[in-house]
Amino acid sequence: MAIDSKTSAKALEILAAGYQVSHSKSPAFYDTYERKGDCKHQTHYCPGCGHGVAHKLIAEALADLGLQDKTIFVSPVGCSVFAYYYFDVGNVQLAHGRAPAGATGIKRTCPEAIVISYQGDGDLAAIGTAEIIHAANRGEKITVFFVNNAVYGMTGGQMAPTTMLGQKTTTSPWGRRASNEGFPLHMAELIATLEAPVYVERVALSDNKNIMKARKAVRRALEVQRDGIGFSFVEILSPCPTIWAKDPVQARKWVAEKMIPEYPLAVFKDKAHEAIENRAIPQRSVQDVLEIRAKDDVPLTELPKHSHHAEDLRIKVAGFGGQGVLLLGQLLTEMGMREGLEVSWLPSYGPEMRSGSANCHVCLSQRRIGTPLVTRPDVLIAMNEPSLRKFAAQVAPGGLILYNQEHLPQDLHLPHARVLCIPASEIADKLGSSKAANMVLLGALLEATHCLLPATAEGVLTTKIKKADMLTWNCAALRAGREFMDNLTPDGTITRAH
Ligand SMILES: Cc1ncc(C[n+]2csc(CCOP(=O)(O)OP(=O)(O)O)c2C)c(N)n1
Ligand code: SF4
Incomplete structure (x- = not known):
C-alpha cells in the first residue's frame, strides 16, 4: 500500500508519543456471538x-x-434477522415488514427508550410499505435504518422494489423493465414528502469517505430521537457481494457507480431545529383531557376518589353481534378514562353485522398497558353459550365469569372461577328492551368487582345515548343488574325472585 509522506509522518509522530494503535469492538456489541459455533x-x-x-x-x-x-x-426478516445476536441492547425481532409497527408500540409504551427499526429493502419497501409510510406519517419518535442493497439477499436474490431498471435478478432475469415491473422506489425521497418526518438522509457504504458521512448520519438520526424531536430515517446504500456475484471491492464500486446515480446521496430533510421551536406538542395529562372535554360540553363525572380494587383488570366481553358486546367494552374504557385509568379496547368480530360472534378485550389499569390483548381474562362476560364454552377456560384462576343465563349448561364445570349466572336478557326484556342485556351485565360487573363507579357509568350513558327512552331503559337495566347482585348469596344463588 502506498503511504504518502504526510501520513507516514503522522504515524511516526503517534508512535513517538507512545500511543498504541489498537482496534476494538464497540461495547454495544456482545463480546461473543453465541449462535456461531466455533466462530x-x-x-x-x-x-x-x-x-x-x-x-x-x-x-x-x-x-x-x-x-x-x-x-x-427491532430486527426485521431478511439477512439482518439475527441482529439480536450482535447488539448488546434490548432486542425484538418482528414479522416481515412489521418492524415500524412494533417499534411504534414499543416507543409509545416506553417513550424514554431509543427505538431502532432496522430493515432491508424487501422488508421495508415491499411487504412493509404500509407500516413504514404510516409510522413516518404519524411522526413516530423512532429511528429507521433502511439498508438498500437493491435485492432480496436472504432468499437468494429476487427483485426488490429498489432493484434498478435493467438490473438482473432471479425474478427479473432479463433485467427490470419499467413496463412490466414498474420503476425503482426511492424511499428517502418518498418519506421526505411527508409532513411529519424530521430527519431524512441517504448515505452509501461505497468508500471510506461515504462511510464517514454515513457514520455522521447514523449519529444525527439517533440524536434526533434522543432529543425527542421526531421521526428519523437513514437510507443506507449497501453492498451485497454474494447476490451481485462480485467480490467485496467490486461490490463497493458497484454501489458508487450504479446505485448512487440512481439513488442520489442527500439530506432530504432536517427539520430538527424548526421542530423544537415550533412544533413541540405538549404531553396532555388526564386532567388536561378532562378539561378539554368539559369545554366540548361533555358532562363529566368528577374525578372520583375511588380506590380501584385491582391495579390491573383484564376483561373479555363475548357474544353475538347485535348484543352490544363491543359497546359494553367501549363503555368500560370510557368509564376507565373518566376515572383516570389507563385503558385499552380491542374488538374482534367476523364479517357478519348481526348474529356472527363478536368479542372485545378491555384493559383497565393504573399503569401503562403493555398489550391490549387479553389472553387470560380476570373477568369474562359471556353473553351467550358459545362464548362461554369458547372462553371460560381462558379465565385466570380465581377469576370471575358473568354468564347471561339462569344456569350453566349441565355438562360445563368451571371450578377454577367464580361463576355468576344472570338472566340478563330476560331482565332487560321485562324492562322494555332485551337489547339492554349488556347494561344489566355491566351493572352486575360493577357490583361484583367495584372496578368502576356506577355514577361514572350513568354519566357515560347520559353522554352517549341521545334518545330519552333508550337512556331510560339502559339506566334502568344498569340498576337492575346491580340489584340482582345485591340479592345473590355468596354461593351465587338468588334470594329474591325477579
Ligand atoms: C411473510 C413473509 N413473506 C416472505 C418471506 C420470505 N422472505 C424472507 S427475507 C425476504 C426478503 C429479504 O430481503 P431484504 O428485506 O431486502 O433484506 P436482505 O436480506 O437483502 O438484507 C423475504 C421475501 C417471509 N419470511 N415472510
Ligand atoms: S452479502 Fe447479501 S446475501 Fe450476504 S449477508 Fe449480506 S445482504 Fe445477505
Whole structure:
C-alpha cells in the first residue's frame, strides 16, 4: 500500500508519543456471538456485506452517545434477522415488514427508550410499505435504518422494489423493465414528502469517505430521537457481494457507480431545529383531557376518589353481534378514562353485522398497558353459550365469569372461577328492551368487582345515548343488574325472585 509522506509522518509522530494503535469492538456489541459455533467472534454476514458496516456504525454511535442501555433494536426478516445476536441492547425481532409497527408500540409504551427499526429493502419497501409510510406519517419518535442493497439477499436474490431498471435478478432475469415491473422506489425521497418526518438522509457504504458521512448520519438520526424531536430515517446504500456475484471491492464500486446515480446521496430533510421551536406538542395529562372535554360540553363525572380494587383488570366481553358486546367494552374504557385509568379496547368480530360472534378485550389499569390483548381474562362476560364454552377456560384462576343465563349448561364445570349466572336478557326484556342485556351485565360487573363507579357509568350513558327512552331503559337495566347482585348469596344463588 502506498503511504504518502504526510501520513507516514503522522504515524511516526503517534508512535513517538507512545500511543498504541489498537482496534476494538464497540461495547454495544456482545463480546461473543453465541449462535456461531466455533466462530463466536464472527457475524453470519458474507464478507464485504454492508450490514456488517451498518451494524458497526450504529453500535459505535450507541456507545458514544451513551444510549446503549436504553436502546431497543427491532430486527426485521431478511439477512439482518439475527441482529439480536450482535447488539448488546434490548432486542425484538418482528414479522416481515412489521418492524415500524412494533417499534411504534414499543416507543409509545416506553417513550424514554431509543427505538431502532432496522430493515432491508424487501422488508421495508415491499411487504412493509404500509407500516413504514404510516409510522413516518404519524411522526413516530423512532429511528429507521433502511439498508438498500437493491435485492432480496436472504432468499437468494429476487427483485426488490429498489432493484434498478435493467438490473438482473432471479425474478427479473432479463433485467427490470419499467413496463412490466414498474420503476425503482426511492424511499428517502418518498418519506421526505411527508409532513411529519424530521430527519431524512441517504448515505452509501461505497468508500471510506461515504462511510464517514454515513457514520455522521447514523449519529444525527439517533440524536434526533434522543432529543425527542421526531421521526428519523437513514437510507443506507449497501453492498451485497454474494447476490451481485462480485467480490467485496467490486461490490463497493458497484454501489458508487450504479446505485448512487440512481439513488442520489442527500439530506432530504432536517427539520430538527424548526421542530423544537415550533412544533413541540405538549404531553396532555388526564386532567388536561378532562378539561378539554368539559369545554366540548361533555358532562363529566368528577374525578372520583375511588380506590380501584385491582391495579390491573383484564376483561373479555363475548357474544353475538347485535348484543352490544363491543359497546359494553367501549363503555368500560370510557368509564376507565373518566376515572383516570389507563385503558385499552380491542374488538374482534367476523364479517357478519348481526348474529356472527363478536368479542372485545378491555384493559383497565393504573399503569401503562403493555398489550391490549387479553389472553387470560380476570373477568369474562359471556353473553351467550358459545362464548362461554369458547372462553371460560381462558379465565385466570380465581377469576370471575358473568354468564347471561339462569344456569350453566349441565355438562360445563368451571371450578377454577367464580361463576355468576344472570338472566340478563330476560331482565332487560321485562324492562322494555332485551337489547339492554349488556347494561344489566355491566351493572352486575360493577357490583361484583367495584372496578368502576356506577355514577361514572350513568354519566357515560347520559353522554352517549341521545334518545330519552333508550337512556331510560339502559339506566334502568344498569340498576337492575346491580340489584340482582345485591340479592345473590355468596354461593351465587338468588334470594329474591325477579
Ligand atoms: C411473510 C413473509 N413473506 C416472505 C418471506 C420470505 N422472505 C424472507 S427475507 C425476504 C426478503 C429479504 O430481503 P431484504 O428485506 O431486502 O433484506 P436482505 O436480506 O437483502 O438484507 C423475504 C421475501 C417471509 N419470511 N415472510
Ligand atoms: S446475501 Fe447479501 S445482504 Fe445477505 S449477508 Fe450476504 S452479502 Fe449480506
